[in-house]
Amino acid sequence: xxxxxxxxxxxxxxxxxxxxxxxxxxxxxxxxxxxxxxxxxxxxxxxxxxxxxxxxxxxxxxxxxxxxxxxxxxxxxxxxxxxxxxxxxxxxxxxxxxxxxxxxxxxxxxxxxxxx
Amino acid sequence: xxxxxxxxxxxxxxxxxxxxxxxxxxxxxxxxxxxxxxxxxxxxxxxxxxxxxxxxxxxxxxxxxxxxxxxxxxxxxxxxxxxxxxxxxxxxxxxxxxxxxxxxxxxxxxxxxxx
Numbered sequence: 692x693x694x695x696x697x698x699x700x701x702x703x704x705x706x707x708x709x710x711x712x713x714x715x716x717x718x719x720x721x722x723x724x725x726x727x728x729x730x731x732x733x734x735x736x737x738x739x740x741x742x743x744x745x746x747x748x749x750x751x752x753x754x755x756x757x758x759x760x761x762x763x764x765x766x767x768x769x770x771x772x773x774x775x776x777x778x779x780x781x782x783x784x785x786x787x788x789x790x791x792x793x794x795x796x797x798x799x800x801x802x803x804x805x806x807x
Numbered sequence: 808x809x810x811x812x813x814x815x816x817x818x819x820x821x822x823x824x825x826x827x828x829x830x831x832x833x834x835x836x837x838x839x840x841x842x843x844x845x846x847x848x849x850x851x852x853x854x855x856x857x858x859x860x861x862x863x864x865x866x867x868x869x870x871x872x873x874x875x876x877x878x879x880x881x882x883x884x885x886x887x888x889x890x891x892x893x894x895x896x897x898x899x900x901x902x903x904x905x906x907x908x909x910x911x912x913x914x915x916x917x918x919x920x921x922x
Contacts (some may be wrong), residue, residue, distance in 0.1 A: 733811070
């Protein structure tokens with residue numbers, strides 16, 4: 692049981708390049724999300740998915756695309772990288788809450804992205 | 808919409824001393840409350856959460872937090888810190904009936920434990 696895995700761990704891009712950040716989980720969690728972490732701003736939600744085939748925008752979705760074709764995978768695509776997208780990106784998953792409140796979110800180790 | 812304010816961006820503390828990290832939130836609806844910890848170069852781990860019931864919540868590694876609805880606060884405390892508690896701590900909220908129970912995070916508090 693690997694939990695939430697993210698690749699790559701570190702990436703350098705030039706402005707205008709595109710790339711995909713990979714996220715996978717092996718816990719059969721329905722809910723997955725992408726956050727970016729910037730100094731002093733905590734984590735901000737980019738996109739999330741409540742199940743395969745269903746995605747929605749978070750707080751800062753511009754410049755990013757997502758898709759969810761399987762329960763396990765939730766890739767994040769940068770269409771045309773900009774220096775403002777330099778950040779640390781975290782993927783998270785959680786089981787659908789059966790009763791009461793939300794379950795614990797499980798975070799991946801993060802991807803550090805530098806856009807020059 | 809919800810917002811979270813962590814009043815201290817950095818908290819230096821000596822080993823074996825107590826520490827309190829302050830968190831205030833704003834929301835027009837009922838919320839769930841969380842504290843997460845991020846050790847250097849790692850992802851976030853859940854320390855504790857308040858869903859309902861007793862306002863004093865105990866978490867892992869000796870941490871506890873108290874929910875105060877009238878002051879809209881959820882401060883985190885530990886009576887005696889260790890060097891290994893050096894990390895960044897995030898307070899987060901989620902509206903009770905929000906789609907997907909989305910989390911809104913505060914800006915984080917860096918705790919540096921000194922020997």
